[in-house]
Amino acid sequence: MASGTGTVPSYQTALEIGRQVESFVRNVVIPYETDTRFDHHGYPTEELVQELKQRARDAGVLSPHIRSDGTHLTQRETAIVLARTGLSPLGSVACNTSAPDEGNMYLLGKMGTPMIKERFLEPLRAGRARSAFFMTEPDNGCGSDPSLMKTTCRRDGDDWVVNGRKAFITGMVGAKIGIIMAKSADPETDGGACMFIVDLPSDAIRVEHVPNTLDSQLPGGHAMVSIENLRVPADQMLGEPGEAFRYAQVRLSPARLSHCMRWLGACRRANEIAVDYANRRVAFGKTIIDHEGVGFMLADNLIDLKQCELMIDWCADVLDTGSLGMMESSMTKVAVSEMLMKVADRCVQVMGGMGVSGDTVVEQIFREIRCFRIYDGPTEVHKWSLAKRIKRQWREAQA
Known part of the structure; x- marks a missing residue:
């Protein structure tokens, strides 16, 4: 297994890890979907x-997905594993591959000092702690446009002092580790952003509100948070002052791709349930899969799931070359989220009333995929960014 050998696994070894993960999720995790330990928002309790x-x-x-020496599987190998954890909404939570922890572990592995890795990364990797990533803001602050960041940090002796508000901070309630982005008020950083890692909970960080949202997969919700005079020692800054936007790119492309991997697994499961239903349900003298309207929807699902798999593998191969892969991850996030939305919607449609009930996990997967089209960049923002690149490339070709 990746967590036990410390050696670089081959593709075949990754397949074996994937098989073990799939067996665990199907036989151990799926029965927990009917557990009663979910809070009033629908999130799993601690x-x-x-x-x-x-x-x-x-x-x-x-x-x-992490070897015993702390290094990660390749992106192509990770895709094999994370898709299997996604077979249940609780699978990635159980296997410690869910957002935001998976992306935060990747970032700390790349950017953390030895002290940060020992103090913050190790508890995350061992599953003893959960984390939150503080970037998005309310009140026309930072979201898809990071230049609008309003949360500030200023140097004060050996510390930095952070003030601001953050919005939709996933996993905040119950998290023990936070990564906070703030715009520097120090002139030498030229208005750049800084990234800090902090212990949670903190008296300087207050949860204002945890809204009800469509999704209910992840513990801790999506909190609105205020930060007031949070003092952070300088050695808990990730990287150099003013460079956080550049460092964030290290996290963003793999994180987008990880979402695609996990939700591909979820939609495979939803499709399995819809296929089983269509082969058992009888209407107008035959099973409904034999009616063209239903059979063709399931055929379209098969096609779209394969296209998603191929897009994920293509993007993973690009990232495995060492490229940041921002364009490729944007394309993949758009294509996969939109195709999986169609898959989940068809599963609901095939199952009719059962598809919108809580009697199967299909209804939850539909809700989760709808949210997937928004977080880590809405479809429209990625297309806008791609269009800008197309225009720039055209101009360069004309020069």
Whole structure:
């Protein structure tokens, strides 16, 4: 297994890890979908999260995408593993491959000092702590446009002092580790942003509100947060002052791709359930899969799921060359999120009333995929960015 050998696994080894993960999710995790330990928002409680992680730990599939030496599988190998954790909305939570922790672990592995890796990364990797990434802001602050960041940081002796508000901070409630982005007020940084890693909870960071949202997969919700005079030691800054936007790119492309991997697994599961339903449900004298309207929807699902898989593999190959892959990850995020939305919608349609009920996980997967089209950059923002690149490339070709 990746978490036990410390050696670079081959593609075949990654397939074996994927098989072990899939067996664990199908046989151990899926029965927990009917557990009652979910809060009033629908999020899994910390008690349930820790129980699931212990089951994964016992099965040897906790953090299966990370080797024992702390390095990650290749992106192509990670795709094999994360798609299997996605077969249940609780699968990535159990296996410690869910957002934002998976992306935060990747970032800390790339950017963290030895002290940061020991103090912050190791508890994350071991599943003893959850984390949150503080970037998005309310009140016309930072979102798809990072230049609008209003949260500030200023140097004060050996510390930095952070003030501001953040919005939709996933996993905040119950998190023990936070990564915070803030715009520097120091002249030498030329208005650049800084990135800090902090212990949570903190008296200087207050949860204002946890809204109800369509999705309900991740523990801790999506909190609105205020930060007031948070003091952070200078050695808890990631990288250099003023360079955080550049460092964020290290996290963004793999994180977008990881979402695609996990939700591909979820939609494969939804499609399995819809196919089973269509082969059992009888209407007008035959099973509904034999009616063209239903059979063709399931055929379209098969085609779209394969296209998603190929897009993910293509983008993973680009990232594995060492490229940041910003254009490729944008294209993949758009294509996969839009195709998976169609897949999830068809599954609901095939199943009719059962598809919109809580009696199967299909209804939840539909809700989760709808949210996927927004986070880590809405479809429209990625297309706008791609259009800018197309225009720039055209101008360069004319010069």
